[in-house]
Amino acid sequence: MSETTAAQSGQPAARRGAAYDSAFLRAARREPVPHTPVWFMRQAGRSLPEYLKVREGIPMLDSCMRPELVKEITLQPVRRHKVDAAIFFSDIVVPLKAVGIDVDIKPGVGPVIADPIRSFADLERLRPLEPADMPYITEAVGLLVDELGSTPLIGFAGAPFTLASYLVEGGPSKSHEKTKAMMYGAPELWAALVDRLADITSMFLKIQIEAGASAVQLFDSWVGALAPEDYRRSVMPASTKVFDAVAGYGVPRIHFGVGTGELLGLLGQAGADVVGVDWRVPLDVAAERVGPGKALQGNLDPAVLFAPTSVVEAKAREVLDAAAAVSDTGHIFNLGHGVMPSMDPDALSRLVAFVQETSAR
Ligand code: 1CP
Numbered sequence: 001m002s003e004t005t006a007a008q009s010g011q012p013a014a015r016r017g018a019a020y021d022s023a024f025l026r027a028a029r030r031e032p033v034p035h036t037p038v039w040f041m042r043q044a045g046r047s048l049p050e051y052l053k054v055r056e057g058i059p060m061l062d063s064c065m066r067p068e069l070v071k072e073i074t075l076q077p078v079r080r081h082k083v084d085a086a087i088f089f090s091d092i093v094v095p096l097k098a099v100g101i102d103v104d105i106k107p108g109v110g111p112v113i114a115d116p117i118r119s120f121a122d123l124e125r126l127r128p129l130e131p132a133d134m135p136y137i138t139e140a141v142g143l144l145v146d147e148l149g150s151t152p153l154i155g156f157a158g159a160p161f162t163l164a165s166y167l168v169e170g171g172p173s174k175s176h177e178k179t180k181a182m183m184y185g186a187p188e189l190w191a192a193l194v195d196r197l198a199d200i201t202s203m204f205l206k207i208q209i210e211a212g213a214s215a216v217q218l219f220d221s222w223v224g225a226l227a228p229e230d231y232r233r234s235v236m237p238a239s240t241k242v243f244d245a246v247a248g249y250g251v252p253r254i255h256f257g258v259g260t261g262e263l264l265g266l267l268g269q270a271g272a273d274v275v276g277v278d279w280r281v282p283l284d285v286a287a288e289r290v291g292p293g294k295a296l297q298g299n300l301d302p303a304v305l306f307a308p309t310s311v312v313e314a315k316a317r318e319v320l321d322a323a324a325a326v327s328d329t330g331h332i333f334n335l336g337h338g339v340m341p342s343m344d345p346d347a348l349s350r351l352v353a354f355v356q357e358t359s360a361r
Pocket of ligand 1: 043093
């Protein structure tokens, strides 16, 4: 892949796509929109019967390496829910597998790492990612962009802290105890680890953008486990490195984490164009904490989807009203975290229509 991007050569890269004037990309750039755009984190996946059908008998990580299947799964929620953006079907651990880490996604558990990273010697197993390591990603993004037309495709990657947690713990963790033990107790090893992960993540995003993704989201999912000062000192430089690495493309960069109420000011400084907010902080309050010049994404409590439609609509209206109260902030409607497997897909489709119709200008 050439180091010279379209943006660096003077050609506005973000203008090249058919999706440039979509409500989603306009909101991300904080421009006027015909309606508030809406999509859902984890919109593809186990809540959809058509997903369960095409995934039958195919392990999760194998499915991520089959471009035609990735295309079909990515398109399923777009067809069904009429969301304003597609998110590429893959997983945050795919680039780790691509550089040779022994990782598997176990059903009902999540990513499991055979040999966790715990020492400087282990770090050598985290070699740099090259585009040639994942031709299936370039192919799948290309197929999708052709098919999606004016609907934007969001590329994504895991942020250094969230990836480090899986690599150091060896699997999903609520307490992140080994991860934090390394961060506090072996700061030089920690800094080297998150720096290597920042480079891998940057390349994963570049590969998706070069293939045609028109926005990217950095999933800093578990960063809410950190106190602000620890985030600022030990994690933020690596996340900022990722945002800087893809700045030249001119595509919107979204930054999302869970439980980040106390971190929103720092997330606003880390380098993204759009800050994702979970359901714990109303968007008008979040806008104050994030600071000026950023669009916001969020933030309906996913669990609200299990309540009757009238309640879902009342709570969605609260989210729209809170965003409207800060009129110069672009707003992308989303859940405060991902779709849950047990959610009723019809309730999600109704929510999409409600948001698009209620917010129509
Ligand atoms: O067999 C299956 O269906 C496994 C379930 C599944 C799916 C559908 C996993 C395992 N990953 C995915 C796809 C996926 N993962 C997507 C694309 C689909 C979409 O959004 O529509 C995305 C964006 C991810 C990102 C991801 N993977 C995150 C960040 C998002 C978040 O929820 O905060 C994280 C933390 C992961 C790790 C992971 N992969 C899978 C699971 C169950 C988990 C979480 C495990 C844990 O609790 O730690």
